[in-house]
Amino acid sequence: MKAVSTIEGRAIPLGLKNIDTDVIIPAHWLKTVSREGLGEGAFETIRATPGNPFDVEDFAQAPILIAGDNFGCGSSREHAAWAMLDMGLAAVIAPSFSDIFAGNAFKNGILAVELPQEHVDRLLEVAKEQPITIDLENQVVTTPFQDRFAFEIDPFRKRCLLEGLDEIGLTLxxxxxxxxxxxxxxxxxxxxxxxxxxEAA
Amino acid sequence: MGNTPRTLYEKIWDQHVVEQRDDGTCLLYIDRHLVHEVTSPQAFDALRLAGRQVRRPDLTLAVPDHNLPTTPRVAADGSRLPIEDAQSAAQLAALERNAPGFGIDYIDAVAPEQGIVHVVGPEQGFSLPGATIVCGDSHTAAHGGIGALAFGIGTSEVEHVLATQTLQLRRSKSMEVRVDGALGPGVTPKDLILHIIGVIGTAGGTGHVIEYRGEVFRKMSVEGRLTVCNMSIEGGARAGLIAPDDIVFDYLRGRPYAPRGDDWDRAVAWWRSLVTDDGAVFDKSVVIDAADIEPTVSWGTSPEDVVPVGGTVPEPASFADPSKQEAARKSLDYMGLEPGMRIEDIAVENVFIGSCTNSRIEDLRAAAQVLEGRTKALNVRWAIVVPGSGLVKRAAEAEGLDRIFTDAGFEWREPGCSACLAMNPDKVPPGERCASTSNRNFVGRQGPGARTHLVSPAMAAAAAVTGRLADVRKLPLAKRTVADH
Incomplete structure (x- = not known):
């Protein structure tokens, strides 16, 4: 795994609740035997809607996505994390994540940052005009307006992310x-x- | 730990901890690993790249299900028919290579035992009570129905289990869903789990493992328990389980991978200890009265969007949470429904009976009982039954259920995941509605623009004969029923 420390840049203010993994990457994209190239299918149905935030030029190559509650619910497809990586995302901020998605994100070095709804709402506002910064070492999200929102992260996952540890190697x-x-x-x-x-009896 | 009362989940968890690290992360031993074609190719590739072996191929079982077309697989001359979709064919071929290549038992696409991985595991006795069971599929929660700790994992975790037979995990919180009383006539385990998800919400079980407790589950068949536990993930819980009892032991006895002889007796003795101790504390508890549950259908694009069949499509403004109001408006727009519409006035053009939630013999019997002597309504364009496995298919045929389905205008298909997620050619066309016994009504789940209403097998059959979402209790059943088994 590649080591992760600070992620800084524009954040796509998506904000929707219950974004399921069928929305992140529809099933017809899952026929691949590779991890590559899934960015094209990421958020396909949302991107087909005129005026969606992914179309805004400022957010092209944005490394951060901001979403609503229960992000990544539904299927266990890791293709969701691969698709997000492929479109250039390195972190997601939301009030809560599904357990399986949070695990898949972590395995791929995507930071899943959980913040209370009011902080997420503030970041959704700021993100429209300004970049934001996620500092993993110090567990804090900051904005150019001096906002400082501390977040919790599992200490084992934090260490793996900071040091870019190979989990299978660790287990072995x-x-x-x-x-x-x-x-x-x-x-x-x-x-x-x-x-x-x-034989059955 | 010794005398502290523990929940069933805690007992299984503790038994499988290989090592606990200072930060609370545990190395958990995995007893059974089920593998299918969609979430495994990248894991096998990574193993090869790192020069790693599968640590315990004997604890691993592979079967294709997601991509397989459900049309006939063998030509008249006995040869295998090709799979038209090149990507699907390549993914299936990868599993067919990888499993034997790493020494893993492989059930191939034309074997009589082939089926949906979550139907095959219990049916083969590969899934056992008290075991930790994983699969790269979120509906692995189903195996909790026989008293296993079973949960879905991503492909990196598939690779981790293949290489080490363990996972690095933290213990989840525990949640009790208690249902006392008895389900009314026409109310099935599917209605029960849809109702539960409606009560707790799609994130209600996040971070928790659910134990289903109470009278209703004690009386429930194994098939029903698998249906309930299957949809735990729709309530946010990675796993759901029910304490194993004689109903489970009777189901498992004599199955191909189940223990035999002295081993069987020792196994049952251990399985009987797998109950939540008196005085054990759950982190969260929900109590539901079975008498409150009616045949239940989904109206929106989240499994929590459910209503009794006698009800109406809700007004978005009726939800307290503003974000839920907005979500409901979007859902109704996608579903092409107006608030206040009677559920029983919603016409359907498609009916799908199948999926890892509802494709077992009991499900097919329940649907056939409603369909016997009836035919599908004229406006129902497409109605298919996809048995959960080849063994389910044969059992149903031996009972004559296939004739009841085909006489009613249903297509009788080969086993697989099919229109549940539309990875194979079985799709619901854009803008059309489907009464479906599957587990997810997400936007585009059954095909781009498809509109899904989640129902029980009996309710799917009722929808087929009336051409709309209908209350199965209003349809008199044929005198000669097929359900007396």
Whole structure:
């Protein structure tokens, strides 16, 4: 994973609630075997609507998206995160995220920043004219108007993002503990550890 | 931990913790990993690139479902028919290569056991109570119906499980949804879960694992429990589960991957301990009276947008939250509905019976019972039944259900995800309406511009014969019913 520290730039003030992953990337884009090129299909239905914020020239290449409650609800498709990366997004700010999307975003180095609705509302206002800054190290979102909104982040995820850690590599460091667990449960719950396929009875 | 009362979720979680880090993150062992063609190719590629192996191919099972056309797959001469969509064909071919290449059991597209991954897991006895089960699909929550801790994961997590058989996770909060009493006639597990999502909202379970408790679930069949747990994700919960009991054990006994002999007895003894202890505390609790639930349909573009079939399309102004008012206006515009319209006046051109939510034998029986001796209304252009697996299809055919469906004007298809998400050729045309037994009524879910109304299988059948959303309780059932099994 690429290390992430500070993200600064224009933010697309989308603001809608319950943006589901079918909206972020419709199913017909999921037939790919690659992670690349999905930006073209990102937010397809919203972008087809005249006057949508993605069409505003100032927001081309904007690294931040601001959305409403429950962003990323619905399917577990990581294609949603890949599509957002492909269109140049590095962070999303919203009052809440679905659990699976938040995980997928993190795995791809996209910062999912949770802030209370009133702070999100203020940022939606500021974003129309001005850039905003997300400082991961200090866990704060700032604006040119001296707004300072602190946010919480899981300490493990923060460390992985700041250091660009490979999570599988980290887990493989626990190899002996995993083997130990398998041996213990193989003794106590052998059918769980060694499933065998037989003809139905 | 020893004597502190624990919830069912906490018991399964604790049993699977390999390591807990100082920051609270746990390394959780995964017992069963189900793999399908859409969310796995990038994970297998990444493994190859890093020179990594699949740690436990014996705990992994792969089956194609999302992309497969539901039209016949084998030609008269026995050869496999080609898949026309080149991208779908390539994705399916990748799974067909990857699974055997990494030593994973693979159920191919023409095997009798092929089906939707969440139908296949329990049906094969691969999914078991007390197990941690993952799949790159959010409806993995379904397997909670047999008392497993089951949840959907993204492709990076698929790769992580393939490589390490673990995930790095934090324990979720626990939520109890308690439903006492009994469901009324014509009210099914699908109506129940739609009602629950209406009560808690699509984000009501975010950050939580739901345990469904109470009399209603104790009496419910395994099929019904799988339907309820399946849609936990529609209420924001990554997992939902129901304590396993004799109904589950009877269902699993003798299935291909289920334990046998002494192992079976030891397994059942352990499974019986998987209950929430008296005095265990849930972080959140919702209590619902089963008597309040009616056949339920969705009117909008979020699964929380539900109303009893006897009701009307809501006025956006009736919602307290201004952002919900705005969302309701947008939904009604997309759905082509006016506030105040009677639900029973909404005409449908399409009916879809299928999906990992409602494609099991009990679902097909419930729909067939309504359709027996009837035909679809003239305005219903397209009506299809897509059984959840080849085994469900054969069982239904043995009972003669396929004839009831085809006599009623339905197409009887091969198993797969089909029009639930319209990745294969089964799509609802733009601007048309579909009474659908699937799980999501999102904008464009069943095809660009498609308008979805989520219903139970019996209600989908009622919609087919009346040509509109209809209360199944008003349709007298044929005397010779097929539901007496």
């Amino acid at each position: 460091g626990s190899e002996s503990a995993i083997t130990q667990h398998e041996q213990t449960r193989g003794g106590a719950l052998p059918w769980l550890d060694k499933p065998q396929r037989r």
